Amino acid sequence: MAGAIARSVANPVRRLRLRVRGAVQGVGFRPFAYRLARRMRLSGFVLNDGAGVLIEIEGPDADRFPDMIRNEAPPLARIDSIDVLELDPAGGEGFDIRESLVGRSATRIGADAATCSECRREQTDPSSRFFGYAFVNCTHCGPRFTITRALPYDRAQTSMASFPMCAACAADYADPENRRFHAEPVACPDCGPRLSHPIAGVAAKIAEGGIVALKGIGGFHLLCDARNDAAIDLLRTRKARDRKPFAVMVRDIDAARALARLTEAEEALLASSASPIVLVEPRAHELSGLIAPGLARTGIMLAYSPLHHLLFDALAESSHCFPALVATSANPGGQPLVADNAEAERRLAAIADLIVTHDRDIAVRADDSVMQVIDGVPAFIRRARGFVPEPVDIGTDGPSVIAVGADLKNTICVTRGREAFLSQHVGDLDNAEAIRFQREAVSHLCSILDVKPEFAACDLHPDFRSVRIAESLNLAVVPVQHHVAHIAAVTAEHQLSGLVLGLALDGHGFGADGTSWGGEMLALDGHRWHRAGSLAPLPLPGGDRAAREPWRMGVAALQAAGCIALAPQLWPGDSGVAQLTAMFERGTQVPVTSSLGRLFDAAAAITGVRRVQSYEGQAAMEFEALARNPRVLQSGFAISGGRLGFHPLILHLALQDQDAPAAADLFHGTLIEGLAEWAAEGARNLGTRRIALGGGCMMNRVLAAGLARSLRERGLDPYLPRLAPANDGGIALGQAAFARQVIVNEYASVEESRTCA
Amino acid sequence: LSHGAGGRAMGQLIEGIFHKAFDNDWLRAGNDQSAFSVPGGRMVMTTDGYVVSPLFFPGGNIGTLAVHGTINDIAMAGAVPLYLSASFIIEEGFPLIDLERIAESMGSASREAGVPIITGDTKVVERGKADGVFISTAGVGMVPGSLDLRADAARPGDAVIVSGSIGDHGVAVMSKRENLEFDTAIVSDSAALHGLVATMVAAGGQHIRLMRDPTRGGIAATLNEIASQSKIGFHIDEEAIPLKPEVAAACEFLGLDPLNVANEGKLVAVVAPDGADAVLAAMRAHPLGAEATLIGHAVADENCFVQMATSFGGGRIVDWLSGEQLPRIC
Ligand SMILES: [Fe+3]
Ligand SMILES: [Mg+2]
Ligand SMILES: [Zn+2]
Ligand SMILES: [Zn+2]
Structure with missing residues (x-):
């Protein structure tokens, strides 16, 4: 002192x-x-x-x-x-x-944040004016992105505009000592939004096995009891969703601990203000087996809005153990999620037994984010609520570019200075509603960032709808090859400049040579890139059909491995297999792919794990779920001329009668070893140690963590996607970052030629 | 078939083949052109080149396509086709016997249709400069009365009618090309549609906005084309679209969307709501329209989307592909 x-x-x-x-x-x-x-x-x-x-x-x-x-x-x-x-x-x-000097009072809109502990305390305190209130919030929590229509961020520009503050709220808002000072969505039971139904009735409907559509922060959820098989079955039937996993919501971290074995990193992620769905290892028999059939991990999230907390309070009253709810986005028929009250009545009436709304509009939709911890670090599967519109710092300045992403798992990306803003998950652009949503996301993002992009970036695919959309923006369009974008997304978030070796381990992307790519070794250096190697090609019989029906890839991989005769033995009496086998035997030519995703499908089919998928990625996910201790099959792979092939592994899997977990261990282990060897050779040839790993296959934890470790053991520096999804949800970031390199370089060369002249 | 040497003899030989197959007064007259008179009114003219591999496929060959395709292009204007021309580019070494087969089937196709081929030309090119044979046909026809069908005429509320099952031709050609075998033989639908069109025009010509034959790119391309030209959208119903089970199965096996597969004997008509029933009834009374079906409606849509209601309640956008169907799933 x-x-x-x-x-x-x-x-x-x-x-x-x-x-x-x-x-x-x-x-x-x-x-x-x-x-x-x-x-x-x-x-x-x-x-x-x-x-x-x-x-x-x-x-x-x-x-x-x-x-x-x-x-x-x-x-x-x-x-x-x-x-x-x-x-x-x-x-x-x-x-x-002080009030702002000039211009806008706030140029940055925050992400939506889960209810803070103070607000939660007030909600349960009978003496607080927020007692039992479903929309309590403060500066430390509550909706932001999803209620804001445009800049500047003040109440008039949000869906709270129609709720004038009462005297008590206005006093809190004006008091610098108060937690609600300038909290734009501040509201209380006297002046704020109201729920359409008493919460006790909602809880009762769920308790009796009903399905409830509940308006949340970024859209509607469909909820039902996560321990009630009949309710979940009904939800699957009504949602036309066969086996795709559902997420589970619980009230707090204690409940999550009771349901699943959590690592420290997973707990921190679950309890973070972004409050994403986190894929974790469930404890046996705690939940219905219908939630994530065939998968080793279940998506869990904590209640993140005051409304969720009220619902859990009400459920807890009538329940002997802690309540757990299936909470799935209300997106009937694979279309974007429902966010509007009238739309909910129209589109959810056939799915939900009760539709619960409130009168605070959702200005822009945002799904729940989905994450998992890989190699001790959080990674995205889907990036939306809680993270958007947080920017990714890409390290360099440049003109504003809008990238339109890929056609599946679409997101868009807008750059402003050295920041890249990735939009919320839009979904698959195969329906008019998704296109509308994408347009909404584009104009909303540009509006809240206050930027007018000067260039557009898109995929190379000649029939991508996103490409048509890019062309319709009346900007110069820079096409970026799919896997270059996957790798550029990783180099951008890690701010790697100069030469990097990229492994794009993916499903399918339109290649620069017009063929199907998906297991690529790319050398990236600024605006320049080349294909340094690829996986040995496999026939792709039936195009996208082959991605839905792994048995086709099974037959194709046998054909590529020179043992097509094994196909009828592996799938006896299967007329499709017989027909495809006969086709190969007659010498029919089929387009080929270097995809790693399709190799996964082939392995899953050959080992009897999955013949036909009911959702995208199912075969690979189920195959991953079986892997425990990856083992290497000696000489299971071959590298020649930059090309990596797994024909011996495929042959081994087809010939050896082993159980599926052993096959999954062997496949993953050999794959990791082969990829690491291949990358090491490529890195030596190129003279770099930096390996960027991207593409949808990097969502496979066993593969991603194993490959990263294996590369480090070889003295290499692996970089994994962390701030954007490894799958096509991160493509827009890579497109934007790479297109900017191309543009900046072209400017530079124009400048150069001017000075020369 | 040889090129260059002995050109004159060869030329005569080839000409003989075509003259015999197409035989009519105009060709017999032996002029380098043919003269004919037409009734007064609006005339239509069209021309099209035909390249197909393989040249012969179940249900037809390149020659029948060249006759039917050009007749259909005329018929889609609601017109009565009158005369055709045909020009051949033949690769050196192409078997004469195949040329004869093609010529004969063209002759009978034109006779059946009642539309004579009245002038033509042949050229033989070096090996490798053509793929067997290429055919180009042109045709003229007359539009009856005040009929005026235009690409931009579709209006929201209009009915979309397809004259029969889709995808037959494309799948027949593809199975032959890829050497595929299916339980049930799939046969091209190649046919001349002017007879069907005449009955439609008679039954409700004033209600027909426009017609198209959904050849390359299938009904997906046709509907998208009309949508963007008329600045409207379409809502179609997957379950209403006529599709032969064997074609559906083949498409499933090949991973093709039947909406993108070519047809050579089908038409798509956009009809004002008031006339839809009459036109549909007239089509069903004609052998080539027996399976005619209303598959959807035009809607107001500034995006000009063609949307299809799928069996599980959703709606997907039907795409307009740049070429073959490429994979998209990542
Ligand atoms: Fe991808
Ligand atoms: Mg034509
Ligand atoms: Zn708070
Ligand atoms: Zn208040």
């Missing part, structure tokens, strides 16, 4: 101007700075402006202020940088929050 006094006596009064960048607007940063400055007896002011937060502080302790900001920042704030400028002391009393 004596030291501190001595220092403060010794310290002269200083005035500092701090420029704080990052996610610092709409997260309670100004009141936080206000409270901190008052505590430290500093004078000055804080304001929001176009670049972030600007603070001036004056006093003997001013130089400690930046560190204090970093250490104590509010939960939803993310500080990217603090620039400090020394000014002459100006004197003045007190510290105030």
Whole structure:
């Protein structure tokens, strides 16, 4: 204490101007700075402006202020940088929050955040005015992205515009000492949104085995009891969803622990303010077997809105064990999720026994995000609510590009400066509703970022609808090959410049030579790339049919391995197999693919794991679920001329009568070993140690973690997709980043030729 | 068949084949052109080149296609086809016997249709410069009365009628090309449609907005083309579209969407709501329209989407492909 006094006596009064960048607007940063400055007896002011937060502080302790900001920042704030400028002391009393100098009050809209512990406490406190309220929120939690229509981020631009604040809420909103200071969605039972049904009735409907459509943050959920087989079966029937896994929602982390064996990283992810669905290892017999049939991992999320909490409170009253709910996006027929009340009545009436709405509009839809922990680090399967519109810092500046992604699992991406904003998951662009949603996402994103893209980027596929959409934007269009985009997404998020070797381990993408690619070794260097190698091609009989029916790939892989005669023995009496076998034997030519995804399908079919898929990726996921201890089949693969083939492995799997788990271990182990050897050779030839791993197959935890480890053992540096999904949900990021390299390079060469002339 | 040497003799030989097969007064007159008179009114003219591999397939060959295709292009204007021309580019070494087969089937196709081939030309090119034989036909016809069918005439609410099962031709050709065997033989639907069109025009010509023969690209391409030209959209119903079970099975095996597969004896008509029943009834009374079906409607849609209601309640966009059906699933 004596030291501190001595220092403060010794310290002269200083005035500092701090420029704080990052996610610092709409997260309670100004009141936080206000409270901190008052505590430290500093004078000055804080304001929001176009670049972030600007603070001036004056006093003997001013130089400690930046560190204090970093250490104590509010939960939803993310500080990217603090620039400090020394000014002459100006004197003045007190510290105030100033209105913005010029321009927009907030240039950054935050992601939606799960209910904070304080709000949850008020919700259960009979003396609080928020007691039992389904829409309680504060600066540390609540909806943002999904209720905001346009900039600037203030109540008038959100779906809260139609709810004038009552006196109590207005007082909280105006009080810098209050947790609700400038919380735009602030509301209470007196002035805020209302639920269409009493919560007890909703809980009763679920308890009796019914299906409830519940309006949430980014759209409607379909809910039912996760322990009631009949209810889940009914939901599957009504949703026309055979076997695709459902997510489960529980009220808190304790319930999640009871349901699943969680690692520390998984717990942290579940309890984060983004509150994603996390794929975890379930404990046996806790839930209905119908939730994720055939899979080793189940998607679990915690209740993240006050409405969910109320529902769980009501359910807990009538239940002897802790409640668990199937919570699946209400997206009938594979179309985008329903978010609008009238639409819910129209599209969900045939699925739900009860449709529960409220009168706060969802301005823009966002599905639940889905994640898993790979190699100890969180990775995306689907990126949406809780993360959008958080940018990915891609390290370099450039013109604004809008990338339209791929046709399946579509997302779009808009760059602004060195930030790339990936949209929420849009879905498959095969229906008009999805195209409408994509358009909505494009205009919403451009509007909340306040940018007008100068260029468009898209896939090379001649028949992708997204490509037509890019062409309709009236911008110069830069096509980016699918797997180049997969790798560029990884190099962009890791800010890797210069030469990188990329392994794109994927399903299918239109190749630069017009054939089907999907297991590619690419050398990427800025705007330049070449195909350094690929997997040995397999016939792709029936195009997309082969992706739906793994047995076709099974037969095709046998044909490629030179043992087509085995096919009728593996699938005796199967007329499709007989026909395809006969076709190959007659010498019919079939287009080929270098896809790794299709090799997975082939292996899953040959080992009897799955003949026909009822949802995309099912065969590979079920095959992965069987793998425990990957083992390497010696000489199971061959590398020649940059080409990696697994014919001996396929032959072995077809000939050896082993059980499916042993086959899955052998397949994964050999695959990892082969890919690592192949990459090591490619890296040696190219003279780099950096290996970017991308593509849909990188969602396979066994493969991704095993390959990363195997590459490290060979002295190489693997980079995995972390901030964007490894699958086509991350394609837009790669398209945008790569297209910008191409554009910047072309500008550079135009400039060069000018100077030369 | 040889090229160059002995050209004159060869030329005469080839000409003989065609003259014999197409035999009519105009060809017998031996001029380099043929003269004919037409009734007054609006005339239509069309021309089309035919390349197909293989040249012979179940239900027809390149020659029947060349006759039916050009007749159908005329008929789609609601017109009565009158005369055809035919021009042949033949690869050196092409078997004469095959040429004879093609010529004969063209002759009988044109006689059956009542549309004579009244002028033509042949060229033999070096080996490798052509794939067997290429045929180009042109035709003229007369539009009855005040009929005026236009590509941009479809309006929201109009009925979409297809004259019969789809995909037969494309699948027949493909199975032959890929050497495939199916339990039931699939035969091309190659046929001249002007007779069917005449009955449609008689029954409700004033209600017909436009007609198309959904050849290359199938009904998917045709509907998308009409949608963008008329600036409307279409809603069609998957279950209503006539499709032979054996064609469906073959498409499933080959991984093809039957909507994208070519037809050579089918038409798609867009008909004003008031006339849909009459036109449909007239079609069903004609042998080539016995399976005619209403498959959907035009709708107002600034995106010009062709949307199909699928059996499980959803609706997918029917695509307009740039070429062959490429995989999309990643
Ligand atoms: Fe992909
Ligand atoms: Mg034509
Ligand atoms: Zn809160
Ligand atoms: Zn209030």
